[in-house]
Each structure stands twice: as C-alpha cells, then as structure tokens.
Amino acid sequence: MNFEFAEEQELLREQARGFLSENCPGSAVRAVLDGEADYDAELWRKVAEMGWTATVIPEEFGGLGLSYLELVVIAEELGRSVAPIPFSSSVYLATEALLANGTLAQKEKWLPLLASGEAIGTFALAEGNGRPSVSSLSTRMTDDGLTGRKIPVPDGRAANFAIVVGATDSGDGASLYLVELDQEGVSQEVVRTLDFSRGHSVMVFNGAKAELLGGDGAGWSAMTALLDRAAVLFAWEQVGLADAALEQARDYAMGRYAFGRAIASYQAIKHKLAAMYVKNTLARSNCYYGAWALDSGSAELPLAAATARVGAIQASVFAAEENIQTHGGMGFTWEFDCQFYYRRAKLLSVGIGSEGYWQDRLVTAYEQTNVA
Amino acid sequence: MDFTDTQEEAAFRAEAAAWLKDNVPSQDELQGMNELEIAKMWQQRKYDAGWACIRWDKAFGGRNASAIEQVIWNQEESKYDVPGGFFVIGQGMAAPTLMTWGRPEHHERYLPKLASGEEIWCQLFSEPAGGSDLAALRTKAERDGDHWIVNGQKIWTSGAHYSDFGIVVVRTDPNVPKHKGLSYFFLDMKSPGVEIKPIRQLTGGANFNEVYFTDVRIPDSQRLGEVGQGWQVALTTLMNERAAIGGGGGGVNVDTAYRIASEVMIDDKPAIEDGAVRAKLANWYVQESGLRFTGYRSMTAMSRGEIPGPENSIGKLVGAPKNQEMASFCMDLLEMSGAIWDEKLSKEAGLLQLSYMGSPGLRIAGGTDEIMANIIAERVLGMPQEPRMDKGIPFTEVPTGNN
C-alpha cells in the first residue's frame, strides 16, 4: 500500500502549475468572463500541445497512454486555476464515453482528434429543471433522425460533437448517441449560466444525423458508469479549486488589518479557515481513493467516486463562499477574483449531478458493497 | 499510489490474521475477568508473540515494523472486539516521549513493560488552573539534592487509579515567563505523598481523577529534558497524543447508523429510504472515509521518517463531533424510545446513549475542538496568534480569573 503520488506525477504537477500560472492567470479567466468567446482558444491549443487532452488515450489512438493518476494531477491544477476551457466536457466525459462504449471505427475516427485537441466533445444529458431520469427524457431517435432539446449543454458551442443521452423503447430505456454538431439538424443558442467563463448552450436536435454509441437500450447504465468515472475527475478539479480559495482567503487575511491587527489573528477568521482546511483535506484524501479506484479498475469505483465527489462538492462550495466572506466588501466586487471560485465551484457542483444525487449514489453503492 | 497490498504486505496481513484468529480469547476464556484484566491478558499475549507495539525496536518488545504494517495490523485487529484503551497514554504518548527525551537505561527499564501492558502509565498534565492553557499550571517542584520535592494538584487524570507510572509537568521556576519555568518528569504513582481521588463524570462512571501531591519526592534521574525545558518535552507528548487519539475510535459509525436506519420506520417505510437520512449517512461516510485515508496518508509520510505533525489534529476535531452528531441522529430515528438507556431494551445495547453521553468528553479531552482549530490555523496555515496577556512577563504576574 502506498498513499502518495509517484515522483513523476509530482513533477508533472509542478510543471502543470508553472504552465498554468503563466498561461492561465486571473486575467485569462477574466477575459472570457468579460468577453464574447465561449472559452480561451489559445489556452486550449497550448494545453493540447502539452498533451493533456491525450493523457489517458491509448497510444494506438494517438494518445499518451498514461494513467488516471496523471490525469487527476492535471485536473487538480486546472481546478486551481479555474481554467476557462472545455477540458472536463471533452476529456472527462466525451473521451471517457468513447473509450468505454465506442466501436473500433468510432475510436479510430475520434480519439486521435480528441487527443490532439483538434476536436472537442461534450456530453448532453439535462433537459431542464430537476434530476434527469429515463422517464424524463424527451430526446429520442425517430425515423427522421434525432429530435429533442438539451439544456444546458456545457461547452456546446465549442464542441464538434456531443454524446447525447436519448430515450429508447428497449433495454434500460436510454441510448447514447454520437452527434456531430456541424449539421443542419442541430442548432444551438447561448445559454447564460452563473459561470460564463465556461460557455453553455441550449442544443436542439431536429432530425439530426446521429449514431449509436454502445448498445441500443444500454445508455442509462453506460451513462451511470460514465458519471462515476467523471465524478473522480471533477472532484479533483474541485479540490484544486478549494485549496486555491483557501490560499486566497489566507493571504488576504494576513494582509488585511482591522482594529489594529491582521484579521487573520481573529479567531472567527482562523476557525473558518481551519474548517476549510479540514474539509479540503478530507476531500483530498477521498479523492486519492477515487483516483486509485478509477485507475485500477476497482469494483469499489462507484462508492469511491461518490465519496470523492460529495466531499469535493462540500469542500469547494464552502471554501468559495467563505473566501468571499473573508474578503469583506472587496470579495463582492467584480474586480476581485473571489468570484471565479464562487462561480466555478457551483457550476462544477451541479455539473454532473448535484450533491443530493451523489449522496444517494453513495449510499446505494455502500449498500451494494457492504450489505449485499 | 496503490490501495492494495504488495506481496510482502499481503503475507504480513495473512500472518497477522492467522495469529489473531488463533489467539483472540474466546468468551469462555474471559469468564469472570474484569476489563482491565482482559486488556492486560490480551496485551501480554500479543507481547509474547511479538505483536505488541509492532513499530518499536525489537529490543523493547516490538518488531521494527513499518508504518504501513502498523496500518495493516490495526485493520486486522479491529476486526475483533479486543480492549486496548488502557494502554493508549503509556504506549502512544509516554513511550514516544521517553524515546525522544529519555536515556538508554530508561528505555531498557520502561519500554518493554509498557509494550507488554505489565505497567500502565497516566498523564498528569492538566490542573485546575491549566487545561487548554497547559503552561499556566502551578504544581511546583523544588530541588533537594538529587531529588525534587513536588507539591500541588493535578486534575482530569484518566486512569490514575490503576496506573503504575505517570508523566508530569511541573513548575520549577515561577519567576520567568510561564513557558520557560516548566520541567518534565515521570514518577511512580505509588510514591509517598501521591493521593488519588476519583471524579464522577457525567456518564456516571469515574475514569478520571484528582491527583494531589504533598512533598512527593521524584529522583532527578526521572527528569526528561533539561530543567526549564518542560514545555518542549510536553509538546512531544501532545503531538503524539493527537496521532494516538486519532478519530476518538469506537462509538457510533456509519455501519451502526445504517443498520438502525434499515430497521426503524419512518411513515411505514424503512428510514434508510428517506432522502434526508441518506444524505446524512453519506456525509458521515465521507467524513469517516476521509479520516481513514488522511490517516493512511500521514502513515505513508511517517514511513519516510516524517514525525506526526499538527495536521493530526484533524482526527479528533472531526471524529469527536461526528460521534456526537451520529449518536444524536440515531436516537432521533428511534423517536420517543431514543431516550431509553438500558442495555436490555435499547437498540445496539445502549451504544447510542453511551456514545452520546461520552462524546462531550471526547470533544474536550486531549485538546478541545477550539484548541484543535487554533492549532490548524496557527501551525498548519501559519496564521498569527491572538494578542496575549501572558507573554514576556514572569508567571507570577499573569492575570487570573476566579473559575
């Protein structure tokens, strides 16, 4: 047993942190937040050049064939820097969906493009308010092609293709479809979200050409498995973000004086930050477990993933909220970067299922692991 | 990163498991024995077979095991309901302090008997005037040739009544700032002038005591560290205390809560089907597993030679309130019957009520929640102390209150 990253992984972390502090400073996040672009295309190009999009894709498909332990290191650093790029959609969701469910032809077509960053993929599940279920899906394949409406779709306008969850009459009631977005049957409009450093859209399918990804009627279970995997990667981003928010709060508290002394010397502030540290640390330790389960293909993945995800949601949202509180009025300004963490923490927290979804999933997985 | 055993670790685990299977005493064997007798018998049995204090040097009864082997042993031993609490202070706190600050003859004389459970140690730190603010203690020691004469009072001393030795911090110079006037000793609890009076706890039990010292003579050879260096030596003990206590152990965990929630009903359906119940269990599971893996991570760090640091405060800071909340919540699930505390009538034989009544003590003993949060803020995050009224002035001039 060994509960640490290997030396190469620590080196990768150092390199990633250095790269992002240079190429993704607060001003880069702000540029997307303030501007019209859906994402930072220049950063995306550089990230792809670094090979990050290729991390776990096997070499035969143009990837680097590295492990998930490398990918989680990158995820943590991207979370820490609140990177305004479609990495989670393309790498944690679309790439994973293809790796798990694609035919050889589908993999041969898409994985090399995903690895090089030339293609961006996304994942379209939500169709509006409330927790998605098989019976709530109205998107489905018809004789004329795929019809339906997905909202919100993260990085939809940045993407070349989407993995779409649609209803079907067979099997578990759902299928995954791979849909190329540059076609007549697909239209998109911008949807404003609370984190517009990441573009979102409403995606309408009107007789769109679509191909099955995986078996017809095997989509719901494929999606559940996909979310388990993505949960670990999202959790690492969230933990990176949570630590960055804690550091920002600490640095500000050390330098801000009130009543003749640093606010960092007031116990109400100290205990608040200690609580952040505790949540972050427990979340991180659970993320180690998740990373290992993901990488080793362990049967414990559903439990490990949900545990990592719930802890990471709680830690990141708490850190982002209390970071603003620690800054006082300054924290509530557009000008200060506290808002980046606040926006992104909440976006990531609902992104692949809320805290409630994952709490329920955790107990279900616990029941399957321990009670069966 | 690898959460599974290497070949050697698997072999070690199998060896440990096999030994435990053959040697954990049966209920029959324990007939008529009290808890202390059972604990001593179990400890001696482990010692004789080389399974006591396994990380210690072979010469002192250990087996030079690695930190990871310690994790494995703990996992395997915790599958059985065997006692160990009596030895936590001696093995987990006094022993590492002896190892760091004691002389070879101390090691040879005391460590093996600590490992075998033959001798039990207690911790005489807290006083009426000094708990969180330990360095405010007043018990004084005056030099008399190659002895020290100790007068004063300790309080909250767990297990003093069954202990053979104690570690004690005393004031040897009241005229210097308070942290500089302390010295650290260990003493025989049977020394003339030591008087032990049990204190009844809110649980009804009486595990902690007042300990009075009247002209107690401690040989200078039982001093650890220099005269005036007692605070530094005490910090070694306290650092190890945090690692030793960890999450507080025992009590109500997710497995217990899950069992109860599956058995009791809310609106004619098992409580576990209720979304709010599931959410709470999930949160506690996250804490439990987070603590476990945080512990493992610091074990990996220790196996590289790092000493347990202030981050170990997390265990108690999370574990103790969690225990209290879980016990409270599980009693709520029982509705009106949650109040019944009777081994025959209560679910889980009264474990919930016992845990609930005991957990305020967990949140105070070994450093309160607030002190743990201070430690994390100051020692881990590097935030400044609050302004203090007791710095840089002689101990005798430090302000005091009337409680």
Ligand SMILES: Cc1cc2nc3c(=O)[nH]c(=O)nc-3n(C[C@H](O)[C@H](O)[C@H](O)COP(=O)(O)OP(=O)(O)OC[C@H]3O[C@@H](n4cnc5c(N)ncnc54)[C@H](O)[C@@H]3O)c2cc1C
């Ligand atoms: C079950 C049990 C077993 C124990 N066993 C032992 C033992 O074996 N040996 C031993 O030496 N001691 C033992 N203790 C004593 C224990 O270490 C002290 O009770 C503890 O350190 C608190 O000290 P106090 O009781 O004097 O409370 P106080 O220090 O008076 O604290 C009262 C309250 O004030 C708060 N407070 C104090 N200072 C600060 C601060 N700077 N910032 C914020 N809040 C503060 C505390 O958190 C607490 O809420 C035991 C206690 C218990 C409950």
